[in-house]
Amino acid sequence: MYDEKISKKATRGIDRIGIKKFNEIEKDQLNIIFNKCNAGTYKFSPYVEKLQSKGRSKNPRLISVSTIRDRIVLYMLKEILHEIFPECVYRKLPNNYIKEIKEFYKISAHKHICYFKTDIKSFYDNIDHDILIGIIKTRVKSKKLINLIKYSLKTPTVPINYKKKDIKEYKRTYGVPQGLAISNILANIYLKEVDVKLEGIGIRYIRYVDDILIFIEEGDSSDIQGKVETVLSDYNLSLNVSKTECQLSDFEFEYLGYLLSKTRTSIKEANIERFITSVAGKFSSYLHNSEERIKKYPWLNQDIQQTVFVEDLNEKITGSLNEKRRYGWLFYFLEITDISLLHKLDGIISNFFTRLSDFGGVPPANLKKLAKAYYKAKYTPRGGYIHNYDNYETISEKMKYLGDRGYINPDKHYKKEDIDIIFNRVKRKRLSDLELDIGITS
The missing domain is CATH 3.30.70.270 (Reverse transcriptase/Diguanylate cyclase domain)
Incomplete structure (x- = not known):
């Protein structure tokens, strides 16, 4: 379970221990989890607060980030609750x-x-702990399990630089912290x-x-x-x-x-504008930062930068596949019937190329289209048109991807483990950015 679900997520908790360090102490940490959960004495470390943008003019969402060790316990709790309350497991998108x-x-x-x-x-924020625990108790009779759930709810979410003497300011008596394995x-x-x-x-x-x-x-x-x-x-x-x-x-x-x-069935205007703004941002970044990238990363010549720009723009257009999941703006809005909107957006994206002299002011032949990607996503998502992170199987493929984007120096030697960690971190960030393009907030 750790290798499959936890080890690929490198976000650090309050203890600042990352995946690489945790792998070195994994056996000891798993023993601690087993012994303390069995004894009913396991306690969670404070969660670290992370602010997630909900878009312009909206307050950000407060996300709680646990330590890797706590993440393992929370994942096990989630699996147990899924078995006990199967009707509450919503897998629909x-x-x-x-x-x-x-x-x-x-x-x-x-x-x-x-x-x-x-x-x-x-x-x-307004979920009543007593009511929630009361509902859970109708099916869960283990006091140890109930107490573990209670601890997960009451554990405070704190800024990374908080002082322990101020912990009482962050204690919670109401609400479920967002972003944890058990939140949903x-x-x-x-x-x-x-x-x-x-x-x-x-x-x-x-x-x-x-x-x-x-x-x-x-x-x-x-x-x-x-x-x-x-x-x-x-x-x-x-x-x-x-x-x-x-x-x-x-x-x-x-x-x-x-x-x-x-x-x-179409798309809300604000979500259309958000996507256009996100695409425009990629053009602005290319236009204003290309020379600076070459100075900082000498191996990134103009040809590589042009190739990577189009590859990354295509990913934004089509979305991405990773393992069994689909990510991106287009995948989210696959139920639209307003196909004319996609053609209109394709025209807007093509028109952005008039600002780029490197491309002669015209879109390249390998630029992908939303209208075509819509049908590919609906009927043949794994046919090759849509970017797929599962295709990066070898270390050399991952190194080329990372090197072409300035995440590693291709002239340096890296361990396989380090390349995997960097690749997974970059992949996770890029998939997260694709989800931000959607802009759906409650």
Whole structure:
């Protein structure tokens, strides 16, 4: 489990121990985990806070980063909870919910239907520990396991430079820390009874994390908000009034970054703009930083920089594959029917090349297209058109990838282990950046 799930994630916790160092002490650390968990004495180190951008004019999301040792325990806890609460393990991606909405529209095309859309206000921060533990206790009888879950909830999230004497300032009595292996399953366990109750008040109920969508008969729309508020209040939760709306389903509305109506499925304007801005940023970086890169990394000549620029731009356009997962803007929005939008965006990207004299002001022949990538992603994602990190199998392939981007010096000698660590770190950062392009926040 450690090699498969943990060792590839090199984020450091409060102890600042990275993967390379942990590998040297792995056996001792696993013994500590086993002995302390068995004795019921395992305690988590404070989580380190990491701020994750939610886009312009929004407060960042606070992510909690655990130590590698704690990460192993949290992963085991997650697996145990998955077995005990299998109905709370949601593996569907957001676009699967959009597909459900499209199918619902087909079967209710001639009915007078309203949609009610809202989200739960500061959901993770307002989860009541006592209520959550009470729900878990209905199936978990082990006191050691219950206490371990309690410790994971109450462990504070602190700045990296905090002083131990100030630890009380960061103690938590409410909320589930975000970013941990158990965060999602605990949140879904907390809402499992809420889901049952809300499913009973409409024709179709959909929830993705804290984003709620309910379809109802037109005559039932007047008191739907009150019913939802009553259900949530039983769990010390409230809906976000500023994000609550109820309209006839003939109207276009936004959900999970999509723009939906009975006649078309497109993308919310803010998410289109975010993607264009991200692409434009790559052009600006190339335009203004090429000479500086050559000074800093002498082996990065103009030909290499041009090749890498197009490769990385293509990755942003098509998204990427890694193991069994798909990443990127296009993969997220695969349920759109507004294909003309993709052609429009392809035109915008091509037009950006007029700023680059290195390319003669025209897009290169190997520039990939969103419209083509859309069909490839839908029907043959592993056919070769979409960038795939699984194709970097040998050390020489990984070294070329890293060297061409300035992460290593190709003239220096590196251990295989070091190349793997650097490659996985770079890959993880690039996949994370692809997800940021999506810009979906609750």
